[in-house]
Every structure is written in structure tokens, then in C-alpha cells.
Amino acid sequence: MDIAERTQALALKLRKQKAGIETEEATKNAFVMPFISTVLGYDVFNPAEVIPEFTADVGLKKGEKIDYAVAHDGKIQLLVEVKKVxxxxxIEHASQLFRxxxxxxARIAILTNGEVYQFYTDLDAPNRMDAKPFLVLDFSALDETLLPELAKLTKESFDLDSVISAAGELKYIGQLKRVLAAQFKQPEDEWVKFLTTRVYDGSFTQRVREQFVPLVAKATRQFLNEQVNDRLKNALGGPDAYVTVSSGSSEVEPAPAEEQSPEPVETNGDIVTTDDEIEGYRIVRAxxxxxxxxxxVVARDTKTYCGVLLDDNNRKPIARLWLNRSKKYLGVFDENKVETRIPIDDVEDIYRHAEYLRKTVVRYLTKPGVIDVVTEGSESVVTA
Incomplete structure (x- = not known):
């Protein structure tokens, strides 16, 4: 597996298990050790590579321990301090990392709770850890643009010089993206004023502010959706393609539908990919x-359901997401490609049927020549 697949696998493990983790030690065993071993590729059972409870006397501080030190080519390169998920x-949690x-x-220090990983170096002053991370990796919302930089810290592709040279840019880009995300979600007065004064000629009074706060929030959401639509149009074959996305995702690839839905989810005949469908697709893919x-693993949205396909091939359906009704269903397929709809209360219930979905994919991989057509009418509904 490449690093994207390894991080997705750990993200899935986190979603399934973090509710049952109650201690720092359990966080280490369940999430941090797999991160060091599976994602970064170091042998956590080889003390020449990963040293737990690493000790180095610091001035008058004797016997202090840091959770993990990771070595590459015989030198300590990464320091890891863990808190409970x-x-x-x-930054107060990082006092031992500082010392x-x-x-x-080590030129890289990592502060983590098993789900969020903050990476620090010494950009501001040599041999002194910065107060702000240059990279933040959040497994609850993976930013795949960061994975090439993370790959430079893996055992197989370790390139510290490249990481350090890119750290300055990463630090400020990451901070800017987080600021923008916060403003798009809940714009502050300064942001509202900044945009309002560029389109409104009058004084920026309290009444004007109250009028423009919802307008700024709405405009930013529409702008993001339009950017996503443009990317999807290009992916689908040019400017004539049309798709409406209800949240900022460029991963779902809808296709025109042929069915008629008793409970349509489209507006003026246009297919709308909902938040639940996007989340369901991500869960199936993970x-x-x-x-x-x-x-x-590709998604195609229709008027009645969102299909998840292997290799964008209608003859290789992995699942169907029936999520636009009051009662939600997950459609799964048997070896004859007969669909069974399983009632679910929430999109996250898809995880309960993970083994079924994996077996479906394995069948396609072991029978690459199968060209059976999926029969729309031969489906059953599980009532339990």
C-alpha cells in the first residue's frame, strides 16, 4: 500500500475504535504505534529504530522520559510525545519536547493525541523548537496534499533536508488554510468588514454588519461549491457537464441517471450529491x-441512489447508497450481483458491513473476466 492507503486505513481504525479508548497508554497502543509502524514504516519492536520511554538528562532534570524516539541510520531523528485521544x-503539553x-x-518533534499529529522543527531559532507546528495532520479530516511531505519522514523515503526546506512554507500555508476555514465557517467582524467595504459604498454600521454577515457566509459557501463544480466538470469531460454539490468535495464523480425517483433529490432535473452521500462514499472507500x-473506487450519483463502483465500471458495483429518503439503506451485492438493501440509521452504520464490502471487491479481483450485468429489478430488502 502507498502512504495514502496506509493513512486511510489508520483513519478507519480511529473512527471505529477511538470511542473505547480511555487512557494515554491505550492511545499509544491503538493508534500511535500503528502510525509509527504502518504509516512511517519503522519497526516498533526494534529498539535500534524505535525507543519507547526515551531518556536524556536535561540540565537539572534527571530521568525525564519522552514517549518515543525514532532513529534513522543510527541517529535520533523524531521525538514523539503522546496525549490521550x-x-x-x-503547546503546554510539549514542555518535554522543548527540553x-x-x-x-532530532530536528522533528511530534505532539499527538493519536488522531491529530502536530509536527515541529526549529525554523525560528536553531536547536530551539518552534512554538507553532509547521504541519498538522488530522486523521478525522485527512488533507491529502500533506501526504507527500509526510512520506519524506518514512523509513523508506527519509529526506530530512527536504522536509526542513519546505517547513517554512508549509507552516504558513497550513495556518492560512485554518484561518480561511474558520472564516468560511463563521466569519469574524474583520473579515465581514473587509469584504463588505469592497462591494458596499456606505458606512460600515452595525446594521450593515448584521445584513452582510449571512451574505458573506452564503457567498463563500457558494464560491467553494462553484470551484468544486468546475473541477468535476473538467473530470467529467468539459464545460458542458453539470453537477451540483452540496458541500465542498471534489472526490465524488456523479453521472447522469436513467431512473425516475418517487422521492426526487434533484432540483430542476439536476442531480444533487448530498453530504450523506459524500460521507458514505468516503466510508466505503476507506x-x-x-x-x-x-x-x-469511484462514485456515480443518480436521481435515486449514489453508486460506488470498482474501476468506474457499472458491472463492478461495490455498494449503493440510498440516503435521500427518511429511511436510509445500504445496498450490497452477492456473488450473482443481486442487490440487498440493508436498513441503516446513520451513515456511520456502513462500517458494520465492512467485511461484506471487502468480500465484494475481492470477488471482482479474483474474477476479472466477469461481465455480468447488474439487474435493477432483482433486489431484496432486509427488514431486520
Whole structure:
């Protein structure tokens, strides 16, 4: 598996297990050790590569321990400090990282709660850990643009110089993206004023502010959706393609539908891909990434359901997401490609049927010559 597939697999593990994790030690075992071993590729059971409870005396501080030190080519390169999953990460938690950073060869320090990983270096002053991370990796909302940089810290592709040279740009780009995300979600007065004064000639009074706060929020959402639509149009074959997306995602690839729906989800005949369908597609993709590269898992939206296909092939359906009704269903397929609709209460219930979805993909991989056509009318409904 490449690094994208490895991170997706760990993200799936986090979603399924983090609710049951209650201690820092459990966080290490369930999430941080798999991150070091599976994602970064270091042998957590080889003390020449991964040293748990790493000790280095710092001034008057004797016997202090840091959770993990990771070595590459015999030198300590990464320091890792762990907090309990779901605990917010604050710079105060990194006091030992600060001290150890100055007395080891490590140039990268990682503060994590198993779900969010904050990466620090010494951009502001040599041998002194910065107060702000240059990279933040959040497994609850993976930013795939960061994965090439993360790959430079793996055992197989370790390139510290490249990471350090890119850290300055990454640090500020990451901070800017987080600021923009916060403004798009809930614009502050300064942001509203900045945009309003460029389109409104009068004074920026309290009444004007109250009028423009919802307008700014609506305009930014529409702008993001239009950008997504443009990317999807290009992916679907040019400017004549049309698709409406209800949230900012460029991963779902809808296709024109032929069915008529008793409960239509489209407006003026245009297919609308809902938040639930986007999330459902991501969940299915995360589940089956253990069997195939995620690039081979494609979504096609229709008027009645959102289909998830292997290799964008209608003859290889992985699942159908019936999520636009009051009662939701997950459509799964048997070896004869007969669909069974399983009632679900929430999109996350798809995880309960992970093994079924994986087996469906495995069948296609072991029978590449199968060209059976999926029969629309031969479906059953599970009532339990």
C-alpha cells in the first residue's frame, strides 16, 4: 500500500475504535504505534529504530522520559510525545519536547493525541523548537496534499533536508488554510468588514454588519461549491457537464441517471450529491482501501441512489447508497450481483458491513473476466 492507503486505513481504525479508548497508554497502543509502524514504516519492536520511554538528562532534570524516539541510520531523528485521544493538544503539553529537542540530534518533534499529529522543527531559532507546528495532520479530516511531505519522514523515503526546506512554507500555508476555514465557517467582524467595504459604498454600521454577515457566509459557501463544480466538470469531460454539490468535495464523480425517483433529490432535473452521500462514499472507500488503491473506487450519483463502483465500471458495483429518503439503506451485492438493501440509521452504520464490502471487491479481483450485468429489478430488502 502507498502512504495514502496506509493513512486511510489508520483513519478507519480511529473512527471505529477511538470511542473505547480511555487512557494515554491505550492511545499509544491503538493508534500511535500503528502510525509509527504502518504509516512511517519503522519497526516498533526494534529498539535500534524505535525507543519507547526515551531518556536524556536535561540540565537539572534527571530521568525525564519522552514517549518515543525514532532513529534513522543510527541517529535520533523524531521525538514523539503522546496525549490521550480526544484530549485537545496545547503547546503546554510539549514542555518535554522543548527540553529534549535541544539536547538530541532530532530536528522533528511530534505532539499527538493519536488522531491529530502536530509536527515541529526549529525554523525560528536553531536547536530551539518552534512554538507553532509547521504541519498538522488530522486523521478525522485527512488533507491529502500533506501526504507527500509526510512520506519524506518514512523509513523508506527519509529526506530530512527536504522536509526542513519546505517547513517554512508549509507552516504558513497550513495556518492560512485554518484561518480561511474558520472564516468560511463563521466569519469574524474583520473579515465581514473587509469584504463588505469592497462591494458596499456606505458606512460600515452595525446594521450593515448584521445584513452582510449571512451574505458573506452564503457567498463563500457558494464560491467553494462553484470551484468544486468546475473541477468535476473538467473530470467529467468539459464545460458542458453539470453537477451540483452540496458541500465542498471534489472526490465524488456523479453521472447522469436513467431512473425516475418517487422521492426526487434533484432540483430542476439536476442531480444533487448530498453530504450523506459524500460521507458514505468516503466510508466505503476507506473500508475497501485494504483491498484496492483508493483511486480505483469511484462514485456515480443518480436521481435515486449514489453508486460506488470498482474501476468506474457499472458491472463492478461495490455498494449503493440510498440516503435521500427518511429511511436510509445500504445496498450490497452477492456473488450473482443481486442487490440487498440493508436498513441503516446513520451513515456511520456502513462500517458494520465492512467485511461484506471487502468480500465484494475481492470477488471482482479474483474474477476479472466477469461481465455480468447488474439487474435493477432483482433486489431484496432486509427488514431486520
Amino acid at each position: 480526544n484530549d485537545p493538544l496545547r 529534549y529537542f535541544a539536547v538530541t540530534n 473500508i475497501v482501501c485494504s483491498e484496492v488503491p483508493v483511486s480505483r
